[in-house]
Amino acid sequence: MIIFDDVSVTYRGGVHALKNVSLTIDDGEFVVVVGLSGAGKSTLLRALNGLVPATSGSITVDGIEVVGASAKTMREVRSRIGMIFQTFNLVNRTSVMNNVLMGRLAKVPAWKSTLGLWSAEDREQAFMAMERVGIVEKAYVRASNLSGGQQQRVGIARALAQHPKMMLADEPVAALDPVTTHQVMGDLQRINRELGITTLINLHFLDLARHYGRRLIGLRGGELVFDGDISRVDDETFRDIYGRAITPDDLLSESTGA
Amino acid sequence: MTDTAVELPNDAEQPASRPEPPPGARNWRLGIALVLVVAGVWSWTGLDATLQDVLEAPGKALDIVKEMWPPAFKAVIDRGAVGKIFESLYVAWIGTMIGAIISFPLSFLGANNVAPVALRVPIRLLFNAIRAVPELIVAMLLITVVGLGPWAGALAIGLHSVGTLGKLSTEVIETSDEGPLEAISAAGGNWVEKMRWGMVPQVLPTVVGYWLFRFEINVRASAVLGLIGAGGIGGELVSQLNFRNFPEVGAVLLMVITMVLVIDTISGFARRRIIAGSGRKIDDDETSRTVGLIGDLGGSGLT
Amino acid sequence: MSETALPAAARPRKPRPRLGSYVLVVGLACFTVFAARQIDFRWSSFVDMWTNPLWGRFWPVPWDWVLNRRNVFDALIETFQIAIISTIVGCSLALPIGFAMSKLTSPNAPTFWFTRIVMNIVRAIPDLLWGKLLVTAIGIGAFAGTWALTIFSLAVMVKLFSETVDAADPLPLEAARAAGGRHTPAVRTAVLPEVFPAYVAYALYVFELNIRASLVLGLVGAGGIGRIVETQRSTFNFDRLLGILIIMFVIVVIIEQFSVAIRKRLV
Numbered sequence: 001m002i003i004f005d006d007v008s009v010t011y012r013g014g015v016h017a018l019k020n021v022s023l024t025i026d027d028g029e030f031v032v033v034v035g036l037s038g039a040g041k042s043t044l045l046r047a048l049n050g051l052v053p054a055t056s057g058s059i060t061v062d063g064i065e066v067v068g069a070s071a072k073t074m075r076e077v078r079s080r081i082g083m084i085f086q087t088f089n090l091v092n093r094t095s096v097m098n099n100v101l102m103g104r105l106a107k108v109p110a111w112k113s114t115l116g117l118w119s120a121e122d123r124e125q126a127f128m129a130m131e132r133v134g135i136v137e138k139a140y141v142r143a144s145n146l147s148g149g150q151q152q153r154v155g156i157a158r159a160l161a162q163h164p165k166m167m168l169a170d171e172p173v174a175a176l177d178p179v180t181t182h183q184v185m186g187d188l189q190r191i192n193r194e195l196g197i198t199t200l201i202n203l204h205f206l207d208l209a210r211h212y213g214r215r216l217i218g219l220r221g222g223e224l225v226f227d228g229d230i231s232r233v234d235d236e237t238f239r240d241i242y243g244r245a246i247t248p249d250d251l252l253s254e255s256t257g258a
Numbered sequence: 259m260t261d262t263a264v265e266l267p268n269d270a271e272q273p274a275s276r277p278e279p280p281p282g283a284r285n286w287r288l289g290i291a292l293v294l295v296v297a298g299v300w301s302w303t304g305l306d307a308t309l310q311d312v313l314e315a316p317g318k319a320l321d322i323v324k325e326m327w328p329p330a331f332k333a334v335i336d337r338g339a340v341g342k343i344f345e346s347l348y349v350a351w352i353g354t355m356i357g358a359i360i361s362f363p364l365s366f367l368g369a370n371n372v373a374p375v376a377l378r379v380p381i382r383l384l385f386n387a388i389r390a391v392p393e394l395i396v397a398m399l400l401i402t403v404v405g406l407g408p409w410a411g412a413l414a415i416g417l418h419s420v421g422t423l424g425k426l427s428t429e430v431i432e433t434s435d436e437g438p439l440e441a442i443s444a445a446g447g448n449w450v451e452k453m454r455w456g457m458v459p460q461v462l463p464t465v466v467g468y469w470l471f472r473f474e475i476n477v478r479a480s481a482v483l484g485l486i487g488a489g490g491i492g493g494e495l496v497s498q499l500n501f502r503n504f505p506e507v508g509a510v511l512l513m514v515i516t517m518v519l520v521i522d523t524i525s526g527f528a529r530r531r532i533i534a535g536s537g538r539k540i541d542d543d544e545t546s547r548t549v550g551l552i553g554d555l556g557g558s559g560l561t
Numbered sequence: 562m563s564e565t566a567l568p569a570a571a572r573p574r575k576p577r578p579r580l581g582s583y584v585l586v587v588g589l590a591c592f593t594v595f596a597a598r599q600i601d602f603r604w605s606s607f608v609d610m611w612t613n614p615l616w617g618r619f620w621p622v623p624w625d626w627v628l629n630r631r632n633v634f635d636a637l638i639e640t641f642q643i644a645i646i647s648t649i650v651g652c653s654l655a656l657p658i659g660f661a662m663s664k665l666t667s668p669n670a671p672t673f674w675f676t677r678i679v680m681n682i683v684r685a686i687p688d689l690l691w692g693k694l695l696v697t698a699i700g701i702g703a704f705a706g707t708w709a710l711t712i713f714s715l716a717v718m719v720k721l722f723s724e725t726v727d728a729a730d731p732l733p734l735e736a737a738r739a740a741g742g743r744h745t746p747a748v749r750t751a752v753l754p755e756v757f758p759a760y761v762a763y764a765l766y767v768f769e770l771n772i773r774a775s776l777v778l779g780l781v782g783a784g785g786i787g788r789i790v791e792t793q794r795s796t797f798n799f800d801r802l803l804g805i806l807i808i809m810f811v812i813v814v815i816i817e818q819f820s821v822a823i824r825k826r827l828v
Contacts, residue, residue, distance in 0.1 A: 049739055051735065051738065051739060075741045075742070075743065076741070077741075078738070078739055078740065078741035079740070079741030080741075081739070082740070083736065083739040083740070085732070085735075085736065087732055089732040089733050089735060089736035090733060090736075091733045091750070091751055091754050091755060092730070092755065093754045093755050093757070093758075094754040097279075098750070098754065101750070102733075102736065102737050102740055102742070102750050102751065103740050105737060105740050105741060105742030105743075105746050105747065105750065106740060106741030106742060108746075110743045110745055110746050113742070113746035113749065113750065114745050114746045114749045115749075116749070116750075127276050131274065131276075134274065136274050136275075136276055136277075137274045137275070137277060138277075139276065139277050140277055140278075140279055140280050155736075158736070158740070159740070162740055162741070294649060297645050297649070298645065298646060298649050300642070300645075301641070301642035301643075301645040301646045302642075302646060304638060304639060304642040304703075305639075305642055305643070305646065305703050305704055305707060306702075306703070306704070307703075307704045311699075311704060314699075315698075315699050315704070315708060318698050318699050319695065319698045319699065319708075321698075322694075322697070322698045344599075345599065345600065347596075348595075348596035348597075348599050348600050349600055351592070351593065351596050352593070352596050352597055352600060352602060355593060386814070387810070390810050390813040390814050390817070391806070391809075391810060392773055392776055392777045392809070392813075394689070394777040394780055395777065395790070395806060395809075398780070398790075398794060400610070402615055402794075403606075403609060403610060403613045403615060404603070404606050404609065404610075407600075407601060408599075408600035408601065409600050409601045409602060409603060409606065411600075412600055412602070413606060413610075478685075478687040479687065481687055481690060482687045482689040482690055485689065485690070485693055485780075485781055486780060486781075489600065492690075495690070495693070496693065499693060499694070499697045502697070507694075507697075511686070511694075514685070514686065514690070515682055515685045515686060518685035518686075519681065519682075519685050522685070
């Protein structure tokens with residue numbers, strides 16, 4: 001369970017990325033976060049796993065306090081949280097297998113992973129993760145040789161290899177074409193349903209949000225302006241969240257294919 | 259909320275088979291590791307040193323370093339060390355100038371986009387030949403001809419630099435835009451005019467940058483050439499070392515280090531200004547050129 | 562059309578180079594002349610160099626002596642051995658130290674600054690100077706030469722490598738951290754694969770440098786064929802000297818071609 005209690009994040013240079021955000025997310029939920037660029041979506045996710053330190057307030061993950069946590073605690077928390085990125089963040093020069101194995105970093109002693117000594121168990125877990133997203137036949141292919149959609153699947157497999165309790169996805173489909181977008185969103189949905197992994201997704205396209213989301217969180221200017229079930233959401237809601245009228249750019253179906 | 263995602267193959271159907279790791283990569287790595295180990299061991303046996311030597315060496319070196327403190331600046335300065343430092347600088351400067359002035363026109367004759375094959379090949383061969391002879395050897399030979407002293411050093415540095423600068427300048431010319439050359443031809447210009455107005459303005463900033471870089475290296479080289487009597491601070495260092503006057507050695511070392519660091523900083527600064535000012539785009543060839551350029555990084559330049 | 566011509570645009574004046582540039586150029590020219598006089602610059606040398614009667618003593622090369630195993634070959638082997646060990650040891654150490662010296666992968670600020678400063682100072686001392694210092698410290702011979710070149714290889718390699726790491730993609734490292742990895746394993750899995758080809762290219766380059774340096778190390782007493790070169794020179798056996806030089810030349814060219822060819826395949 002994730003609890004944000006009056007969390008604020010201010011970047012060096014004075015930007016108030018999050019202002020007094022409070023919310024609670026139960027296990028197994030599927031939450032979509034929307035908001036304009038710069039509204040704080042990315043910061044929200046990154047504050048959760050400590051990639052960005054919160055300036056004030058408290059964030060607890062399964063009862064463990066994240067704000068001001070020690071490096072060791074932070075690693076422990078992060079090992080329970082899988083993250084996938086808009087830019088995939090794969091190591092381009094190496095194989096899919098080596099990328100997915102990175103998900104095992106928290107479970108393997110440091111000296112072993114430094115020397116590249118992954119155990120059979122590690123590889124088994126990696127294979128299983130790849131099978132779950134349907135990318136296993138590419139296990140030894142160089143990451144940069146894959147398509148965007150495939151690369152994102154590798155990212156998901158990497159996160160799954162951690163056996164996470166929750167999954168954070170920072171605009172996972174922004175760099176993908178519409179068909180692949182639906183594949184990846186479907187993957188995330190399936191993982192949430194079948195494995196019960198709490199999922200938090202930042203989305204740019206509003207029709208996607210409405211289509212896949214179950215609970216919607218809206219951020220505007222760093223503040224939480226909407227938090228509720230997707231069934232209560234209509235165009236009016238989006239306009240409030242964005243603070244302006246909806247344009248075709250905000251919809252996947254109108255986009256010119258990523 | 260319906261699930262419109264495209265159905266992915268799930269475990270109920272035929273699971274996609276797990277591929278085997280490609281065999282080639284493994285073998286390569288083992289092979290290379292083996293080569294390195296064998297080469298290392300073989301080399302080790304030839305060196306005629308025992309484990310005890312290895313363990314003792316840092317200790318001995320540290321003993322000497324301790325004796326260098328405090329460094330005897332006064333003694334060394336009284337012997338004219340500061341003048342010698344400057345002498346090294348002059349040697350490096352003149353050497354670099356000689357190298358630059360000779361190599362620049364020659365590099366045009368060596369470029370494959372502006373010079374005919376008959377000229378190119380011998381010129382490039384010349385550059386490579388010069389580069390292959392270690393500077394120290396050149397200095398040694400020159401000393402027999404022009405006598406001991408800084409002039410031999412400067413000549414040696416100058417001649418050797420012709421090789422490296424020549425090669426680098428040629429590469430710059432070859433990767434430059436030939437459009438302006440065409441324009442000058444069309445306007446009726448001859449070869450020299452094409453070079454002077456079409457090529458030189460393009461390549462000059464980068465080439466001058468290389469000259470400065472070479473100067474940095476030549477400063478180190480001139481310090482070393484002093485070791486064999488070609489002028490500069492090296493001679494002073496050798497004397498002090500031979501007498502095992504370690505505080506003096508320490509002082510000279512510190513002076514050398516300071517000289518090198520100061521020149522590196524000034525030169526680096528100047529180079530950045532020149533490249534920035536030229537606005538020349540750094541293209542992807544930079545990688546390969548950098549790999550080639552690093553042929554001149556480090557070392558006393560005698561390499 | 563009627564004649565309302567625009568007033569002719571005023572012709573701009575040619576921008577004059579700033580005063581600073583003039584001062585710089587004149588200053589450099591004066592400095593050059595001054596420096597030349599200080600070091601006894603002689604135009605005549607450019608001609609003398611070629612016509613000196615001494616050159617006659619370099620020819621013909623006594624190949625029987627030069628190719629005699631005892632004289633030259635053994636020393637050449639030693640030269641290679643010095644270069645190989647220095648490269649292997651120096652470059653191996655340069656991997657972790659290079660990572661420590663890069664902004665992207667350095668574990669903390671003190672380590673970063675410390676390694677940077679130390680390495681810059683080490684690099685400021687030319688390789689042959691290290692050779693001379695170590696000869697004084699631990700005695701004449703190849704052992705000192707190896708230490709000297711190892712130290713120097715480390716310093717050069719570390720600079721090249723850390724600059725490559727600085728330019729590497731930081732995003733995979735973020736992902737590794739996000740997965741809960743500790744610093745060193747994260748760097749090894751997320752950064753090393755990207756920079757490894759460059760590392761190998763540099764190592765080959767450093768090997769080339771070391772071969773060249775070890776050829777002349779003997780001139781300062783640190784082992785290898787330089788010792789023999791010096792002996793022949795001081796006994797005026799220039800013809801033998803030329804033979805040795807030719808061999809050195811051939812070796813350098815071969816190694817260089819080899820190295821360039823491999824490096825091309827990597828980059």
